[in-house]
Amino acid sequence: MSLQKHLCLLGFMGSGKSTLGKALAQHLGVSWVDSDSWIEEKQGRSITEIVSDKGWPVFRAMEREFTFEMNEKAPMVISCGGGFPLDDENWQWISNNCISIYLLVDKDVLLNRLIDETASRPLLKDKPRAELMQYIDEELTKRAPVYTKADWVIDANGSIEETLLKIMELI
């Protein structure tokens, strides 16, 4: 099948956006890009470094720059950073230019996926287990109204292969 619009994967950290995005693009024979990796490559440093040096508003502005660049590209699969759709302008861009899919993952599954990655993620900053669970819980409650505005919401608790099949059936 040929994509008419970019296919945007949305979801919380650890929901599988990058791994799935790469696999999905391969299946569809289109390019794949991850917004965080695009920014890191362009800036020559990690998201953690960018955010601690310049702050979140500057990082969001970089995400918008990413959307301008994507407007010039043929339809592809885009894995959006977890906070990307929370910005109003970013959301407008998604809803005008993309087919969006929210990868819905249960809190305890997210906890297990993220527990060993707290050091490398700027929002998780070495949080111990209980604090991480509370963070996921609170943040997901705040974010759910935005994430669930996606064109499709799919259960992504299973393996990458299972979720990939679900997405392929949808599109």
Ligand code: S3P
């Ligand atoms: C963020 C998620 C990260 C990254 C940044 C903010 C968030 O992306 O963009 O640390 O607010 O959830 P991933 O979801 O790709 O890890």
